Amino acid sequence: MPIDNPFYTPEMQGPYELHSLGRFELEDGGVIPDLQLAVATRGTLNADKSNAILIPTWFSGTHQTWDQVYIGPGRALDPEKYFIVVVNQIGNGLSTSPHNAADASIAMSRFPDVRIADDVRAQEQLLREVFGIERLALVVGGSMGAQQTWEWAVRFPDKVLRAAPIAGTAQNTPHDFLFTQTLLDAITSDPGFAGGDYASNLDVQAGLGRHADIWAVMGLSTEFWKSGFWKNIPMLNGETTEEFETFQAGFIRALFQLMDPNALLGVGWKWQRGDVARNTGGDLAAALGRITAKTFVMPIDHDMFFPVADCAAEQQLTPGSELRVLPSIAGHFGLFGFNPDYLAAVDANLAELLATPV
Amino acid sequence: MPIDNPFYTPEMQGPYELHSLGRFELEDGGVIPDLQLAVATRGTLNADKSNAILIPTWFSGTHQTWDQVYIGPGRALDPEKYFIVVVNQIGNGLSTSPHNAADASIAMSRFPDVRIADDVRAQEQLLREVFGIERLALVVGGSMGAQQTWEWAVRFPDKVLRAAPIAGTAQNTPHDFLFTQTLLDAITSDPGFAGGDYASNLDVQAGLGRHADIWAVMGLSTEFWKSGFWKNIPMLNGETTEEFETFQAGFIRALFQLMDPNALLGVGWKWQRGDVARNTGGDLAAALGRITAKTFVMPIDHDMFFPVADCAAEQQLTPGSELRVLPSIAGHFGLFGFNPDYLAAVDANLAELLATPV
Numbered sequence: 210m211p212i213d214n215p216f217y218t219p220e221m222q223g224p225y226e227l228h229s230l231g232r233f234e235l236e237d238g239g240v241i242p243d244l245q246l247a248v249a250t251r252g253t254l255n256a257d258k259s260n261a262i263l264i265p266t267w268f269s270g271t272h273q274t275w276d277q278v279y280i281g282p283g284r285a286l287d288p289e290k291y292f293i294v295v296v297n298q299i300g301n302g303l304s305t306s307p308h309n310a311a312d313a314s315i316a317m318s319r320f321p322d323v324r325i326a327d328d329v330r331a332q333e334q335l336l337r338e339v340f341g342i343e344r345l346a347l348v349v350g351g352s353m354g355a356q357q358t359w360e361w362a363v364r365f366p367d368k369v370l371r372a373a374p375i376a377g378t379a380q381n382t383p384h385d386f387l388f389t390q391t392l393l394d395a396i397t398s399d400p401g402f403a404g405g406d407y408a409s410n411l412d413v414q415a416g417l418g419r420h421a422d423i424w425a426v427m428g429l430s431t432e433f434w435k436s437g438f439w440k441n442i443p444m445l446n447g448e449t450t451e452e453f454e455t456f457q458a459g460f461i462r463a464l465f466q467l468m469d470p471n472a473l474l475g476v477g478w479k480w481q482r483g484d485v486a487r488n489t490g491g492d493l494a495a496a497l498g499r500i501t502a503k504t505f506v507m508p509i510d511h512d513m514f515f516p517v518a519d520c521a522a523e524q525q526l527t528p529g530s531e532l533r534v535l536p537s538i539a540g541h542f543g544l545f546g547f548n549p550d551y552l553a554a555v556d557a558n559l560a561e562l563l564a565t566p567v
Numbered sequence: 568m569p570i571d572n573p574f575y576t577p578e579m580q581g582p583y584e585l586h587s588l589g590r591f592e593l594e595d596g597g598v599i600p601d602l603q604l605a606v607a608t609r610g611t612l613n614a615d616k617s618n619a620i621l622i623p624t625w626f627s628g629t630h631q632t633w634d635q636v637y638i639g640p641g642r643a644l645d646p647e648k649y650f651i652v653v654v655n656q657i658g659n660g661l662s663t664s665p666h667n668a669a670d671a672s673i674a675m676s677r678f679p680d681v682r683i684a685d686d687v688r689a690q691e692q693l694l695r696e697v698f699g700i701e702r703l704a705l706v707v708g709g710s711m712g713a714q715q716t717w718e719w720a721v722r723f724p725d726k727v728l729r730a731a732p733i734a735g736t737a738q739n740t741p742h743d744f745l746f747t748q749t750l751l752d753a754i755t756s757d758p759g760f761a762g763g764d765y766a767s768n769l770d771v772q773a774g775l776g777r778h779a780d781i782w783a784v785m786g787l788s789t790e791f792w793k794s795g796f797w798k799n800i801p802m803l804n805g806e807t808t809e810e811f812e813t814f815q816a817g818f819i820r821a822l823f824q825l826m827d828p829n830a831l832l833g834v835g836w837k838w839q840r841g842d843v844a845r846n847t848g849g850d851l852a853a854a855l856g857r858i859t860a861k862t863f864v865m866p867i868d869h870d871m872f873f874p875v876a877d878c879a880a881e882q883q884l885t886p887g888s889e890l891r892v893l894p895s896i897a898g899h900f901g902l903f904g905f906n907p908d909y910l911a912a913v914d915a916n917l918a919e920l921l922a923t924p925v
Contacts, residue, residue, distance in 0.1 A: 382789055382792060382793050383792035383793060383811040384784065384787070384788070384789035384791070384792040384793065385789070386811075387780065387783050387784050387792065387811075387815060388784045390780060391749075391777070391780050391781050391784055394777055394780065395753075395777070398756065398757075398773065398777060399756075400758065415756065419749070419752055419753070419756060422745065422748060422749050422752065423749050423781070425745050426742065426745050426746045426749055426785065427784065427785075429742070430742070431740055431742035431743070431872070431874055431876070431877060432876065433742070434740065434741035434742040434745065435740050435741060435742065435877070453741040453744075453745075457745060513871065514789070516789055518789070518790065519789060519793070
């Protein structure tokens with residue numbers, strides 16, 4: 210029986226529609242009997258279907274941040290010009306996921322392993338079958354959304370005209386794998402996790418809290434904490450604080466403790482194994498060499514686990530691409546748009562990319 | 568009754584002597600009834616006692632790494648020229664510590680809180696009472712040894728002629744505090760920890776393992792893992808490996824799992840609160856302004872938690888100091904001397920510092 214978790218509802222995340230893709234076979238051999246993707250669209254598809262933009266989501270995220278922070282009239286992602294499709298990744302808590310699966314064969318600890326490429330194949334099917342979209346003006350995503358963006362550009366080069374992977378790599382690194390593992394182990398080591406068959410995410414509050422604590426170290430930056438930048442960021446209760454430990458508890462811990470442990474674990478497993486070179490027998494240069502999209506590679510300057518150097522190395526292997534480093538003292542969590550200069554840089558780059566003839 | 572842990576023996580750590588300082592009152596109100604410091608010396612004190620060098624130790628470390636990696640004939644730390652005193656910090660497993668305390672009132676979970684300044688006061692007493700040393704040609708230490716080096720230079724400016732804090736700050740940052748907390752919580756969340764009154768460190772292997780896993784992320788660097796640098800580093804069994812997860816298990820996990828949980832926790836508590844501004848009512852500039860030692864501030868370029876920027880900011884506040892950035896792809900763990908260019912840079916800087924008239 211699905212677990213009732215109010216975090217994964219339209220009331221908390223904003224409206225979305227569920228689209229069924231039917232039976233969906235996964236790369237690693239598992240099957241989702243009826244894959245439902247949670248999708249939010251903005252704007253209108255034009256007659257020749259040339260104005261579609263796809264946005265896949267990141268770890269622990271949903272369509273909501275994109276809707277609130279990145280999309281809007283006058284912005285680069287302008288719903289008055291583009292038809293913008295934000296697709297929640299498989300297992301994220303809104304699309305078919307361990308805690309909401311109607312089919313008992315994939316519920317909770319029985320949820321099958323899902324890879325980045327499974328999401329990309331599902332999104333391609335969704336766009337084609339539901340919206341009749343065969344070609345994308347742009348794929349843009351942050352973090353795991355960047356992993357999916359890279360996979361799109363490599364797997365479906367004819368369908369992606371432009372690509373903008375923000376703060377994420379095409380091939381995951383050992384360091385990033387080890388980091389992600391500490392996040393996952395913080396959850397599974399909680400006795401309340403019960404091997405994935407807990408009765409409520411409230412049983413796993415200690416593990417979710419330690420998970421959040423590691424995020425506070427790797428997701429942000431030493432300057433974020435030292436500068437007191439966070440003093441102006443409201444916590445979940447709407448208040449601000451002068452104490453960094455209070456902010457950590459009231460924002461990062463409080464946020465992750467709302468989430469479903471199995472959702473984080475399954476998506477984390479997927480994150481660890483992101484690798485476009487699976488398309489080319491392990492040859493990263495060959496995989497990136499397939500890309501025909503005009504690509505802006507956009508790491509964040511203070512990112513501690515998708516660092517600029519790793520993203521720049523992949524950009525060098527991508528034909529016709531450009532490196533556009535984004536500024537944020539908030540490190541990887543700069544993705545949340547805490548600082549206006551970051552958002553201005555994203556908009557300027559995406560506007561330039563969208564204006565580039567391809 | 569003290570726990571028998573073979574890791575904390577001369578057979579494992581190399582020879583040392585225990586010096587008793589008697590009853591030792593701590594800053595935070597606790598008392599160690601008979602404080603024993605584990606001390607290793609190299610070289611000979613000269614007649615006017617002007618050739619003494621003090622080296623305090625880092626988190627989880629002992630005198631051994633200094634002896635094996637940094638000290639030797641022809642090196643900057645040359646025992647043929649200097650009398651070198653390496654003092655194991657209080658609670659590190661060799662000096663009086665939770666697991667080896669003879670006095671039941673401070674054994675295991677009852678061990679009192681110890682601060683960086685307590686170590687520095689104890690070291691000053693040791694040098695004066697045992698060796699008759701009133702002035703140091705150099706204090707040099709890495710990481711928590713750097714914290715103690717800073718405290719020495721601020722607290723006893725007349726006694727420190729030269730100072731070289733490597734990869735450590737004078738005032739700990741919020742980011743570093745949060746990082747350290749994840750290390751400590753990985754241990755205390757293990758049910759085997761039993762509130763600090765476990766029967767053996769073997770009861771806490773899972774927690775020590777997760778502690779080590781976080782070190783693998785923050786202690787090293789993305790380039791260390793990506794480059795395969797570790798393929799040439801022998802694991803504890805003497806073998807090398809091509810698999811990064813095998814290296815992580817066979818080196819970092821295996822090493823930390825030998826250690827005593829309470830030793831790591833007590834020393835970690837101390838690390839989190841390192842702050843020379845406690846000498847000056849919270850005024851960091853005033854504290855660093857006291858320093859009269861010729862000081863080389865030496866962060867490591869890839870260090871993820873004592874980053875160059877934090878060390879450079881303190882160097883700017885230190886009269887007559889210089890910033891000397893050390894190169895190591897191994898990040899903070901560059902301290903172990905994995906790469907020859909790091910060791911060459913340390914030696915060149917220390918030799919120059921020791922040759923500087925003061």
